[in-house]
Amino acid sequence: MQPVFDGHNDVLMRLWETAGRGGDPVTEFRDGIATGHIDGPRARAGGLAGGLCAIFVPSRQGPRPTFDGGSYASPLAEPIDQPAALAAAVAMAGIAHRLDREGAWRLCTSTAAIRQAMDDGVFAAVLHMEGCEPLDPDLLALDAFYAAGLRSLGPVWSRTNAFGHGVPFAYPSSPDTGPGLTEAGVRLVKACNRLGIMIDLSHINERGFWDVAKVSDMPLIATHSNVHAITPVTRNLTDRQLDAIRDTGGMVGLNYATSFLRPDGQDNATTPLTDMVRHVDHLVEHLGIDGVGLGSDYDGATIPAEIGDAAGQQALVGALRQAGYGEADLAKLCGDNWLRILAQVWRE
Template sequence: MQLIFDGHNDVLLRLWENAKAGADPVAEFVKGTKLGHIDGPRARKGGLAGGLCAIFIPPNEDYPPRELDANGHYNIRMVGPLNQPEALNTALSMAAIAFRLEGADALAICRSTADIRAAMAAGRFAAVLHIEGCEPIAEDLSTLETLYAAGLRSLGPVWSRHNRFGHGVPFAFPSSPDTAPGLTHAGIELVKACDRMGIMIDLAHITEQGFWDVERVSTQPLVATHSNAHALTPISRNLTDRQLDAIRERKGIAGLNYATTMLRPDGLENPDTPLSDMVRHIDYMVERMGIDCVAIGSDFDGATIPSAIGDAAGNQALVQALRSAGYGEDDLAKLCRENWLRLLKTVWHEA
């Protein structure tokens, strides 16, 4: 079995939402559930040894439906901005769930690659705290050091909505990622602060202009934790060839997103999506960037994924499909975990 370190999941969001309805998040994760995609038993069964666990603040309005036109195209209206103090309260509530899980020995909150390897060796889920959309962070960055001290080691300045730091892409198919401006002045200062502190910047939801703004301002590898190839699935969330080339040049990573809308040629939210579509995107990105710049960023608990995977327990189905496509064990180790560990060691300023 190839152990997997995953570049993106939303398990904390799912546990937080269920906790609001009265569920016990520790019991749900430790004992297992039929809900969502990740819990302890399913992670162990599928070799999911850890990953970047997103703290994502959901919209404060009903999310618009995906309405298809006669050609099967869609452009979902973006939701509005969030209030920073309220977003921070929600973020701290999600982080508290992670700490409760750590107290129950269900996972380890990792602040270094040594922490990740130690957790994996001990059979504990190696969780890295990530903020997806920086609405919880004050514009003057006064909250950033506190969050770092609590374990934050990765963030995406925006989700697919605009905020004080920059502009996100909508969920639109077919669409270029060049849909709006990029970073604001506050966003530029955020990127500079993250470079100094050793916090990874995630470009998964940012506009193409924002991508190039980060490329210009940051000195670190370029990373899109859960995005695929735009040339194969032209949704606004995927990466153009030019973006993939820039990631290669900076020795960064693009993590394969399991979301069917980002895998299928038709961009549809349809779980009847073959593993071959996942392999096709891996092949394309490996050919374009090299084996060292591609990894996994599942989007478990945040997207509709292929039924051939199902949930975290099904991860090895993708590994076997890649093995059958000709990837050897050394390359599979890179795709599954070693590329992430190499990159995080660099971004976190480890010796």
């Protein structure tokens, strides 16, 4: 079984929602549950050894797309007030630390810790923030989250906040959908460079992408995005963006969301694994084998039925193997590339 370290999941949001209903998030992750995508038993069954676990505060009302034949468009999700987002984010960080304290997973802030957790058979979790609504524009809260273990963040989700503008969900559409970083966003990028926090470009619009490229001295990274030339949805990356990521020695994690994989852009679990392989092939063509990883979006998206959940992770590994990727390449795609780039960003 090929171990996988994954670039993005939303399990913390699911566990936070469980806690909000009066459930026990530690028991749910440690002992397993029939719903969702990730828990300890299913991760072990599928060889999912760890990943970047997102603090993501959902909007009260998600964007509602309008459909026109095979195309669709949706407005940006409603903004979230910073105090409310901060409260939710602190609760999710608390759940992450409770899981660590109870031995359900291990919260990691170094690649040595990730490797040790994987060797010990314990899920290696890295704290990520998807959309920086919990942070104040003066970034006073950033250092507190860093002290709590935050080592990766995406300035925006698919909505507007104090730092920039996300992309609305639309197909077919360019990712060039509006303004880029704000002044606070520029300060955030510089602060992440100073602290050694990885910057994720997965939900930012194209102008914001190029603004980060101008300001940041880190490799450009998209933890869970796919190929716009194959699936022209706003969330995917153009070849020009992929080339810019390559030129900085950055990388992209393959998103399992079917609407970002299928050429028709549809949210349909009956999506063949060959669609995933096609995106990997294109990413490798533009970025090289060292620039590609996996970024499942487990617990945050509809994924192909042939995978189903974390227990089915090896189905994708098998499809890549069948497509001609050798064991050394699979090791890179399934985790080694993430560990290398994290070590670089974290200045190890």
